Amino acid sequence: MTVPLIAVAHGSRDPRAAATVRALLDAVRRARPGLPVRESYLDHAPPTPARVLSGLPEAVVLPLLLTAAYHSRVDIPRVLREVRGTRIRYGATLGPHPLLVRALERRLAEAGVAVGDPEETAATAVVLVAAGSSDRRANEVIARIARRWARERGWWAVAPAYASAAAPAPGAEVARLLAAGAPRVVVAPYLLAPGYFADRVRRETLAAGAAAVGGVLGAAPELAEVVLERYDHALATERLAVPA
Template sequence: MAAQPSPGPPLIAVAHGSRDPRAAATVEELLAGVRRARPGLDARAAYLDHAAPSPASALAGLDEAVVLPLLLTAAYHSKVDLPAALRAASARRPGLRVRLGAPLGPHPLLIAALERRLAEAGVDIGDPGTAVVLVSAGSSDRRANAVIAQVAEAWARLRPWWSVTPAYASAAAPTPEEEVRRLLGAGAPRVVVAPYLLAPGHFSDKVRQAALAAGAHRVAGVLGAAPELVTIVLQRYGEALEAAPAAVGGEAPAAVTA
């Protein structure tokens, strides 16, 4: 019988972290999907804040790993926080070698996942009478916010929606409620909200409540463990494997660009 191919080095999927237990449960559900799709792969969760384990703890006992940020844009957490956490891990285990992958987004499959969640909420996909508000958490990094605007523009070109426009739950304008009200005032027959968020928690609850209060027709669920995200995680893992591993001592590991 032919030998089975190696599943590859362990995958450490690093999420932002939340005090809300629904967030960690969602990450674990996503990784369970990854393990089903890639039998034998050692896929572990880690968190930058508010939850355990930390990246250093998740890497304990390993000589090599692929570290993937479970983040939807390249912003402060992926550019600063995660490399710093990996440098801290090297202090515990000299010689540890990692391949640092790209954030999950942007990626074309994320639009498919967003549409999946809208359909689950009862939205007719591509309806010309429906305006979509794409809501991200928001960032102090203007480039990260600009990526959300670009995703909205790409989605608007893909489908005959009334419009697709961005909004931000924090740190940038417009807020979801501001954008919902603007669109209704501009004559949009219906306005729906698509959260560009990985897991439920403070931001998702805030977005839902504010958007509905402003008159939104539907608010979709978060991306969560959608099958499209499983595919993206494995693609980012494969891309990272193609890069040379880097020691995490004095400099941040090289990242695979999206």
């Protein structure tokens, strides 16, 4: 029997978020026919991970989170430790991963940014916006992604910003880059699904002068690839213990 993949998303009261998770997992199913894939949510939406895991002899639990922070290190493991009778392999978060940068570029291209044109990228600064975390390690991951992306693609600059819990704020970073002389500034949301943060980021960064704002990563094909890579790695490494 194929070991089921149980995806754990953060959860949101906004129905667009759950619809996006379902679309992503549908893409995973299309890419791997025969793999049992089930959704669950940490908060705000049913079903819970414990409910989905109930009765399963074995499962890979994969956090649909873009950085390793409190939810992946504490909240999900706490839930999993309460599950009885299921042999659980706990996978890594989706990010960081080079394919996620490709997904960011896909969303910018869809918003009209000439990602593949060296002259255009050299004249374009990017604000890379993550949700933000009280865990400084998670925020530093975003800063490292920004530095590497700027170096590899040749953007005028790539600057990290955070929708909550950390500075700088996205709108303030757009304004700073424009004041520093950036010919144009675009915004790349490092967010999985639409909702409050994504809406606010779009509204505030456009008001601050951003030329374009990419869509959330959502069901981009690159994310489905990452989900399956994390699933396969969890199976191969036999990571059975839930982190303390």
